Amino acid sequence: MTTSERQKPVFRFAPSPNGPLHLGHALSAFLNRDMAEASHGRLLLRIEDIDLTRCTPEFEAGILSDLDWLGIGWESPVRRQSEHFPEYQAALQALIERGLVYPAFLTRGEVKARVSAYEAAGESWPRDPDGTPHYPATDRERPKAESREMLASGKRHAWRLDMRKALDLTGELLFWTEIGDGRTGEIAAEPEVWGDVILSRSDAPSSYHLSVVVDDALQGVTHVVRGLDLFHATSVHRLLQVLLDLPQPIYHHHRLILDADGRKLSKSEGDSGLGELRARGMSGSDVRRLVGL
Template identity: 55%
Template sequence: MRDSLPPHRTIVRFAPSPNGLLHLGHARSALENWRTAEREHGTFLLRIEDIDADRCRPHYETAIFEDLSWLGLDWPLPVRRQSEHLDAYREALAELQALDLVYPAFLSRADSARAIASAEADGAAWPRDPDGAPHYPGAERAMAASQRRRRVEAGEPFAWRLDMRAACAGAAGRLQWLEADGAAGRMVEADPASWGDVVLARRDTPTSYHLSVTVDDHVQAITDVIRGRDLYHATSVHRLLQTLLGFPAPRYRHHGLVTDASGRKLSKSDGDTAIASMRAAGMSPASVARLAFAGEAPGDDQTF
């Protein structure tokens, strides 16, 4: 892994998952990164985040290449695919395990929901993360190491979760990031504790989004992370992991989201405003770019 960022050179990345067709929101993010690299004589990288083997498909990856090329973007080869670098994530997870900052979590989603519902029925105000999901109960934090080991060796399903309280204590000091939303930017106070004990890996997959994106950005020497506003709060977790793993912090910029007429964020699963559909309907790359930066998707009655 690289130990430091190359000086005075901007490196950005667009990192989609091949689990559906890219839509107008992806065009916005890709173009934001591309234009930054062009303006600053830097490098635009394409990364394929394909750790979810159940949902990612080769034809969607092919479609990503086609859509971005049609928009006028290009990038250095080879492209980094997360599925080809699982050992890097295992290494990072092992570092956190050696620091005793992760634990095997055995509760299923249903078991966790029942425990939370029971606590709330007794009048407890259960904490929730910035996305509105309840924090994991974390009873295993107090479990003896020998008991954890026996359950893991017995083959019980589990996920590796970050012990957030221990991790925040281990990071020591204030966590911040530079949000480059103006001429000078501003420093933002990170609040990783608001996420609770996030998942870092699963028994059958040695990573999760939070861990892999942190490792990848470091390995690829990303200087500027430019992504949608929906990931703004997740930056707190990434800053914590960067600190624990000894990685330097990139600059961040979280741009606005492209939404539909109701204000809902576009989704691959709903087939919203797919770039491929716009291309097939005869729209030009310039027209798609204008729509992406207008901040809104075309209405149902608009023809392309």
């Protein structure tokens, strides 16, 4: 890569191949392409396929075909997260060695039972911005010797960030620069509202939070353009960037495409699939108009 290329703004469109693209993805892809062109920058394509169960080569092929139909090009090579698990594991290991993560052994069923029992007594259990209950303190407070024995026994576990310890270590207020469709300017990060987030599971060597900050750093991404549904998750990403000594991109969280009921479009529901629109004879220009560009 030449010096001039390193100095250019770098954008990335990063879909997951766990279903067909819909209009919301089209809006994000167009905005990344348009902003890259307007700034004489570069556009990368990243396939976020850490979920080896739901992500398939067929869905990836569909993504590439849909982007080509929309008229969106990208630099080669395409980065596939499934090909870079060792890099995410290296980042996780660095956090393990600093005592910033802990093995979490409770199953989803066990967590649900504890939360239900607590709330049945009239108490309120803390939840993250997505409505998911915070993980109980059981494993965070478990004696280290006991945790080591459980790990040695092969007991299934995840790795969770010790949020309190991480925040104590940073010892500073965290901010990110936002230029998107909601609040703009310097946004104060609030990673504590997420509780002890998962960084790795037994069935997925890396979480979205961990892999995305590692990828953005390794790819030299300077501008992250994505939907407003990920606005609050940026707080976790800023914390991980500080803990791992990674650069901070500029963030642009754009409006969402909603259905007639005001609900965010979903792959699982097959909402406004681009393949269906293409089958109706629509063009990429038609889709631009549909998403309000």
